[in-house]
Amino acid sequence: MPDLLISKPVASEHAPYYSRYIDMVPDGDILGTLAAQIGVTLTELRKISEQDSLHRYAQGKWSVREIVGHMIDTERIFAYRALRFARNDQTKLPGFEQDDYIDAANFNERPWSDLIDEFYAVRRSNIAMFRGLAEEAWTRTGIANDTPMSVRAAAYIIAGHERHHLGIIREKYAVDKKSEGRPN
16 A cells, blocks of 8 residues: 555544644654654664663653653554554453553563664554555544544554653653763
């Protein structure tokens, strides 16, 4: 399927909370945006050392590894929702508690390079899935966490969620800030 210009979802296609992510993404070429993010994100993540990937900027905050693991988990969940809705599956899907996922995942026990590789693999797989959708599939909807969601909303949320968390990594976890002597 050739790349399509998929416009941003309207408010009725997602929970209001997700507007914060969708608004971070340019309108139109969501497949191009998802693809372009790979290089940008990998470049940023590869600047972070194994040691620095365990850094938390404050007590009780996630480490960089946990943030990236959260990005991976969330992308998988939203892509799964998109797939189900694209295939006209009207089964109501549950929400998920992100902190429970972090607690169960043990991201800090995994090599940093493995998480970077997993992010790459998940994103490439999801781009392939989205590219294979027929144009009419993008506006199909289903129910996730008791709220309507369209396929295109899921794709825009994935892109915006990544931008959001990459911004947090840049702002709060930047490698150059570590040289100030903050403990990990």
